[in-house]
Amino acid sequence: MRDLSTSSTGARSQSQAAGDPGDDALLRRFAEGDADAARILTDRLGPRSFSVALRLLNDRAEAEDVTQEAMMRLWKMAPDWVAGQAKVSTWLYRVALNLCVDIRRKKSADSLSDVAEPESDAISATEHLQDAARLDALQFALAQLPDRQRQAVVLRHIEELPNPEIAGIMDISVEAVESLTARGKRALAQQLAARRDELGYADG
Incomplete structure (x- = not known):
């Protein structure tokens, strides 16, 4: 499988250079048999x-499976895609989100205390142990949030999507997105506050 660990911000900047076709156009070209369009969209x-x-x-193998399944569903629906009805990326995020929800639901019997530590190669894009520890702490704190709060926080503050797009992905109102992200940020701050010294954050 293609390496999908590239940061989303970097992927956006590299793939959407001036003159690149839009996602709608690429999906239409794929539906017409253009294999290059599929590669660009992937x-x-x-x-x-x-x-x-x-x-x-918080599991690299499962995340890869979700990504593959979401892309496969995109290819299957490509012939029926109606340009302008939604953003292709928004549709794909929604599918990925729902697949993640299904996986977590199957694991619902597991205790939160049994949440697996992140794999080092899944979070380690840094040469500094302290930075890795901070990412580890953030990932663990995210895992403790209720599902909807975690989804909203990831989409807003890690993927940096605008609230209206998140509302479309999660099928809720913009106000609900704002409430979820605010509560999620407060909960994260409370969890990480106790580890400020350990993680090397200066008092501020």
Whole structure:
């Protein structure tokens, strides 16, 4: 499988250079048999879906499976896609989100205390142990949030999507997105506050 661990921000900047076709056009070209369009869309959208799935599931293999399944569903519906009805990326995020929810639901019997530590290669894009520890702490704290709060926080503050797009992905109002992200941020701050010294954060 293609390496999907590229940061979503980097993927956006590299794949959407000036003059690149839009997602709608690429999906239409794929439906007409253009294999290159599929490759471009995979390079553009795959890392973003993987990033979301990894943050929500905290499991690299499962995140890869979710990304593959979401892309397969995109290819299957390509002939029926109506340009302008929604953003392709929004549709794909929603599918990935729902797949993650299904996986977590199957694991619902597991205790939160049994949440697996992140794999080192899934979070380690840094040469500094302290930075790795901070990412580890953030991932663990995210895993403790209620599902909807975690989804909203990941989409807003890690993927940096606008609230209206998140509302479309999660099928809730913009006000509900704002409430979920605010509560999620407060909960994260409370969990991480106790580890400020350990993680090397200066008092502020």
